[in-house]
Amino acid sequence: MMVDRENTGDLYNEEPIIRYDVLIKAENGETMEMSFESNDFNLYPKPAGSFNYPLHGETFNVRYLETNPEAFVIVTDDNSHYSKQSKCEKMLRELNNSKNKHGFDSENTSFRENYRKAIANYLEFDCIEDSQTKGFYIQEMSKLEQHLK
Numbered sequence: 001m002m003v004d005r006e007n008t009g010d011l012y013n014e015e016p017i018i019r020y021d022v023l024i025k026a027e028n029g030e031t032m033e034m035s036f037e038s039n040d041f042n043l044y045p046k047p048a049g050s051f052n053y054p055l056h057g058e059t060f061n062v063r064y065l066e067t068n069p070e071a072f073v074i075v076t077d078d079n080s081h082y083s084k085q086s087k088c089e090k091m092l093r094e095l096n097n098s099k100n101k102h103g104f105d106s107e108n109t110s111f112r113e114n115y116r117k118a119i120a121n122y123l124e125f126d127c128i129e130d131s132q133t134k135g136f137y138i139q140e141m142s143k144l145e146q147h148l149k
Helices: 081-104 109-124 131-148
Strands: 002-012 015-025 031-037 062-065 068-075
Touching (some): 031 068, 081 109
Antiparallel strands (some): 002 015, 062 068
């Protein structure tokens, strides 16, 4: 679980280095207090875009060396809340990208199909929590499918 974060005052490639304090529950049930810094890049598998670490209070899964638990990575492709949120953020970027392209040229078949697929993926992965937004995208997909016929 992410417990705290603090700016160290140092920079890496002109970006501030953030220190994260976490609690990790070992396989034997022991809770360990650990910390890492944003320039450790300890997300695995490595995200395609930026490194977004878990938020304060958020739980996540780790992998670590049994003989050296301080050498851990945060798992980005499992079923944890953090992983799901990361996947939803990526899907939302893809959805917005395809929506903008479709908005620019709604007659472009490729843009229309990519937008439809992005909506379908976003809905299928259950990223939308409010019913109004979900309803909007269901209607959008229906319109796109009507136009494809």
